[in-house]
Amino acid sequence: MNELSGLTVTVLRFGFLLLLWLMIFSVVGAMRRDLVIGRKTKVGTPTARQARRHPELVDAPPVRAQARTLVVTEGPLSGRTLELSGTPILLGRAQEATLVLEDDYASGRHARLFPQGSRWFIEDLGSTNGTYLGDQQLTRALPVELGVPVRIGKTVIELRP
Amino acid sequence: MSQLQTVAKPRRNIELVLLILALVVGISANALVDLNLDRPFDSDFYSQAAVLTVLALGMHISLRFRAKYADPVILPIVVALNGVGLAMIHRLDLATDDTAGPRQWLWTTVAVLAAISVIWFLRDHRVLRRFTYISLIVSVVLLILPLIPGISAGDVNGASVWIRIGNNSFQPGEIAKITLAIFFAGYLSSNRDLILLAGKKIGPLQLPRVRDLGPMIVAWLASVGVLVFQHDIGTSVLFFGLFMIMIYVATSRISWVAIGLVLIAVGGFFAIRIFPHVGLRVNTWVHAFDPEVIGRGVGSSYQIVQGLFGMASGGLIGSGLGQGRPDIVPLANSDMIIASLGEELGMIGLFAVVLLYLLLITRGFRAALGTRDAFGKLLAVGLSFAIALQCFVVIGGVTRLIPLTGLTTPFLAAGGSSLLANWIIVALLLLISNAARRPIFTAPAKEPHVPAGEPPASGPPRTPVQTPRSIKTPSKKVISP
Numbered sequence: 001m002n003e004l005s006g007l008t009v010t011v012l013r014f015g016f017l018l019l020l021w022l023m024i025f026s027v028v029g030a031m032r033r034d035l036v037i038g039r040k041t042k043v044g045t046p047t048a049r050q051a052r053r054h055p056e057l058v059d060a061p062p063v064r065a066q067a068r069t070l071v072v073t074e075g076p077l078s079g080r081t082l083e084l085s086g087t088p089i090l091l092g093r094a095q096e097a098t099l100v101l102e103d104d105y106a107s108g109r110h111a112r113l114f115p116q117g118s119r120w121f122i123e124d125l126g127s128t129n130g131t132y133l134g135d136q137q138l139t140r141a142l143p144v145e146l147g148v149p150v151r152i153g154k155t156v157i158e159l160r161p
Numbered sequence: 162m163s164q165l166q167t168v169a170k171p172r173r174n175i176e177l178v179l180l181i182l183a184l185v186v187g188i189s190a191n192a193l194v195d196l197n198l199d200r201p202f203d204s205d206f207y208s209q210a211a212v213l214t215v216l217a218l219g220m221h222i223s224l225r226f227r228a229k230y231a232d233p234v235i236l237p238i239v240v241a242l243n244g245v246g247l248a249m250i251h252r253l254d255l256a257t258d259d260t261a262g263p264r265q266w267l268w269t270t271v272a273v274l275a276a277i278s279v280i281w282f283l284r285d286h287r288v289l290r291r292f293t294y295i296s297l298i299v300s301v302v303l304l305i306l307p308l309i310p311g312i313s314a315g316d317v318n319g320a321s322v323w324i325r326i327g328n329n330s331f332q333p334g335e336i337a338k339i340t341l342a343i344f345f346a347g348y349l350s351s352n353r354d355l356i357l358l359a360g361k362k363i364g365p366l367q368l369p370r371v372r373d374l375g376p377m378i379v380a381w382l383a384s385v386g387v388l389v390f391q392h393d394i395g396t397s398v399l400f401f402g403l404f405m406i407m408i409y410v411a412t413s414r415i416s417w418v419a420i421g422l423v424l425i426a427v428g429g430f431f432a433i434r435i436f437p438h439v440g441l442r443v444n445t446w447v448h449a450f451d452p453e454v455i456g457r458g459v460g461s462s463y464q465i466v467q468g469l470f471g472m473a474s475g476g477l478i479g480s481g482l483g484q485g486r487p488d489i490v491p492l493a494n495s496d497m498i499i500a501s502l503g504e505e506l507g508m509i510g511l512f513a514v515v516l517l518y519l520l521l522i523t524r525g526f527r528a529a530l531g532t533r534d535a536f537g538k539l540l541a542v543g544l545s546f547a548i549a550l551q552c553f554v555v556i557g558g559v560t561r562l563i564p565l566t567g568l569t570t571p572f573l574a575a576g577g578s579s580l581l582a583n584w585i586i587v588a589l590l591l592l593i594s595n596a597a598r599r600p601i602f603t604a605p606a607k608e609p610h611v612p613a614g615e616p617p618a619s620g621p622p623r624t625p626v627q628t629p630r631s632i633k634t635p636s637k638k639v640i641s642p
Contacts, residue, residue: 010481013193013479016190016481016482017510020186020506020510020514023241023513024513024517030172030175030233031234123535125351126291140534141533
């Protein structure tokens with residue numbers, strides 16, 4: 001192969017660096033869609049500071065009764081109630097659970113009920129028999145509305161205002 | 162829980178375009194090496210180009226079939242990094258008359274095939290949650306393997322982290338990185354509340370109960386054990402950092418980071434005092450430019466100083482691939498490959514490489530934000546953070562920001578086990594991003610409980626109709642043990 005001139009070597013050297021950066025800018029360009037913040041693809045909710053400065057950013061919160069108690073409506077613990085505070089609740093047979101279920105069909109750490117914003121969510125913790133919200137088996141955390149039965153084994157709980 | 166919404170589009174064609182660009186980067190880097198060294202394009206060049214192209218396209222096609230909604234930029238970034246690494250290793254082979262290049266293609270092939278099989282057979286990352294405790298056992302076994310006399314490869318460069326399989330040596334700690342991340346993610350996603358709520362509160366710090374932390378202490382002991390018995394500071398820092406960041410992400414308590422940093426400071430202080438090899442590393446780092454330190458036999462700073470000189474001679478735009486002398490630096494193609502790239506591509510090129518890592522890590526975090534299950538979030542954060550920490554420890558070591566420790570540069574450095582582990586990590590991140598970006602089929606609003614016009618709180622509020630295939634619904638009730 002013949003000797004390359006100094007000029008060609010320099011051009012190739014710069015060309016490769018340009019190519020590397022072209023690669024980076026193409027990647028960033030492809031990511032742009034994920035990063036767009038517009039009216040249609042609103043990402044996240046405004047921060048507290050943004051909300052103070054631009055009150056119109058915040059949608060009016062839906063008026064809804066807050067859940068204040070958890071009631072066991074069916075199963076061995078039927079009739080038991082539990083006051084809800086702002087902390088998550090662990091449901092299961094394990095002694096460390098917030099509500100210890102004496103239910104053979106419940107797992108040790110069966111499900112978790114946690115507040116987020118103004119609502120409570122239920123999440124299955126990999127239980128053996130599953131958790132049902134209404135008649136739907138949970139596959140991920142879902143919001144629990146007032147009066148909707150949540151079934152864990154033979155126990156059914158509800159949120160009440 | 163995030164409130165981020167993604168547009169559900171597969172975007173595989175964008176991936177293909179970027180992938181072709183990445184292949185052009187990798188192959189033209191190798192072509193430049195041959196051009197600048199006045200060599201004909203030989204079988205080495207063609208086989209490298211062919212291997213890289215076939216593997217990248219194979220991975221792309223598997224994604225089209227199995228993970229249609231996976232992130233479109235992860236694969237091109239990784240292929241570009243791997244291609245540049247192969248070119249640099251090939252270039253150093255020519256200078257030192259080594260055969261690391263062909264070994265590296267072979268390992269790339271093994272690694273990409275492993276990644277393809279993860280995508281093909283695993284399909285849903287949530288399956289891994291079942292193996293939480295098995296992962297812990299596997300991690301401990303993998304970390305103990307290099308200490309067992311029969312299969313240990315002995316002391317290599319001061320650390321005994323290698324095992325010997327036939328003619329090849331393998332670093333099981335690299336795989337342990339993945340299994341530990343799976344364990345932390347599985348354990349923390351189911352015990353988060355216990356760690357958060359149970360236990361005594363002392364001042365602003367909430368201390369967890371000891372028995373909730375049992376498995377965590379085992380994991381922490383494993384990382385300390387690596388330091389004590391295998392003399393590997395890098396891996397130990399990596400495991401501890403992984404542990405700290407995952408518990409922080411799971412609990413969102415800054416106090417954990419404070420506790421972790423205090424433990425690192427105390428541990429580091431005692432490690433410097435007690436273990437001579439750690440003290441020597443720090444001494445080498447602080448007094449790197451002393452002629453006496455450069456010249457001494459054990460703990461010499463010759464390697465790091467030569468790397469710095471190499472990068473200095475590369476300057477802003479570098480000497481051009483094949484035009485510098487990166488081969489003067491010992492271990493130029495593995496530990497010091499960043500210095501070699503810095504010399505031949507200059508600061509502009511090195512920044513491009515660092516930025517590629519940064520983009521890769523942000524995509525991992527993005528997948529974590531988007532995915533809906535706690536396990537997937539933690540796993541994606543842990544795996545991306547492992548790559549980030551590894552880059553920091555290696556690049557920081559080479560540029561003398563922190564003491565140089567023996568971690569590999571992901572995807573670039575010559576070394577099979579690292580390549581294999583990192584490609585598996587990429588496959589897992591792709592699967593998690595697929596779960597994050599996949600559209601959720603929503604039923605018509607038949608739920609009377611969800612008021613209309615409400616902003617989505619945690620994930621879309623409507624009920625999913627589609628259940629993932631891998632999560633089996635038990636057909637009949639079983640009494641839990």
